[in-house]
Amino acid sequence: MSDAKRTPLYDFNVAHGGRMVDFAGWEMPVQYTSIVDEHKATRAAAGLFDVSHMGEATVEGAGAEAFLNYVLTNDVSGMDDGKALYSLMCRPDGGVVDDLLVYRKAAGSYLLCLNASNVDKDLAWLAKEAAAFDVNLEDVSDSFGLIALQGPKAFEILAELSAADLSGLGYYRFVEGEVAGVPCLVSRTGYTGEVGVELFVPADRTAELAEALLAVGTPKGLMLAGLGARDSLRLEAGYSLYGHEIDDAVGPVEANLMWTVSLKKEGDFIGKAAILAKKAAGPDRKVIFFKTGGRRIARPGTDIVAGGEKVGTVVSGTFSPILNEAIGSALVKAAVAKSDELAVDLRGKAYPIERTRPPFLPLNPQA
Structure with missing residues (x-):
């Protein structure tokens, strides 16, 4: 990992026992103790995640709204100050460049949060x-650390560290203020399906805030959580991950993400014609989610079969500590997407799977 980048929390992660791995060119903690324990702690109390590898960019100027409405599938024109929005950014053929979050700070001033593996590609795109719009785009990734505090006790922990009452912060809303004396953008978002926040912090003060959150949270059941738990939590919630449920060849129609596409917004946007055509004709493939009924995990790349023939491929697979069984998602032929005869092929033996509509368990991040 000699060429891997390090987040502002690298020393913090190592000091607290993080087992570091290379992820998207970053040295990141896959776990600190046990993935299962970190997962369960997040569901029962709180998990603290270093997600500083994510990228950030600002979009500012008189043409910012028009520009974002052209490059994104969702509609930013209905956003007010302090609102966050999830959207896809698509290619002309309807494939996905990335999925991202947009934060409106003021009229003509937005912050974008980009997937770590796609930052350079996204910024180039x-x-x-942007050349056709009155807009200024700036990569500000190095200015920020990003901490996710997720779980039912997240706001109880925040209450001890912030003079502001954050308990009333609405889902997909954000405010700017101080937590433990550190200036933050506090966003009521997350990737676990739990109540929680994501904290955008000045890079040089990220470790200071992480230590404060850990000190207050540990007696309440908070655990540091790594990439392993982050993935199992997001899959239980049924959230898409770029390079798995979506990519440059798998768009919103196939991935059941048409709710992120505003076909009625004013003006054209990149990928609109292709998305409309695919929606009208019906896709050749669909993303499905499934349970296995056992503990044996079907890893990405595993064949999905029906009637002795391959009909698809697993794109995500992990163990659910809450359900105590393996879960996953797959990209399958649309004609068999609703079939009850689907199975995973594990070393030449077909194991039936149960199609499941996500999330896999009752979750309410808006609670």
Whole structure:
């Protein structure tokens, strides 16, 4: 990992026992203790995640709204200050460049949060399209650390560290203020399906805030959580991960993400014609979610079969500590997407799977 980048929490992670791995070119903690324990702690109390590898960019100027509405599938024109929005950014053929979050700070001033593996690609894509608009695009990734505090006790922990009452912060809303004396953008978002926040922090003060959250949270059941728990939590919630449920060849129609596409917004947007055509014709493939009924995990790349023939491929697979069984998602032929005869092929033996509509368990991140 000699060439891997390090987040502002690298020393914090190592000091607290993080087992570091290379993820998207970053040295990141896959776990600190046990993935299962970290997962369960997040569901029962709280988990603290270093997600500083994510990228950030600002979009500012008189043409910012028009620009974002052109490059994104969702509609930013209905956003007010302090609102966050999840959207896809698509190619002309309807494939996905990335999925991202948009934060409106003020009229003509937005912050984007980008997937770590796609930052360079995203910025190049955005810069190319920005040339036609009155807008300034700036990569500010190095300015920020990003901490996710997720779980039912997240706001109880925050209450001890912030003079502001954050308990009334609405889902997909954000405010700017101080937590433990550190200036933050506090966003009521997350990737676990739990109540929680994501904290955008000045890079040089990220460790200070993480230590404060850990000190207050540990007596309440908080655990540091790594990439392993982050993945099992997001899959239990049925959230898409770029490079798995979506990619440059799998768009919103196939991935059941048409709710992120505003076909009625004013003006054209990149990928609209292709998405409309695929929606009208019906896709060749669909993403499904499934349970195995056992503990044996079907890893990405595993064949999905029906009637002795391959009909798809597993794109995500892990063990659910809450359900105590393996779960996953797959990209299958649309014609068999609702079949009850689907199975995973594990070393030449077919194991039936149960199609499941996500989330896999009752979750309410808006509670």
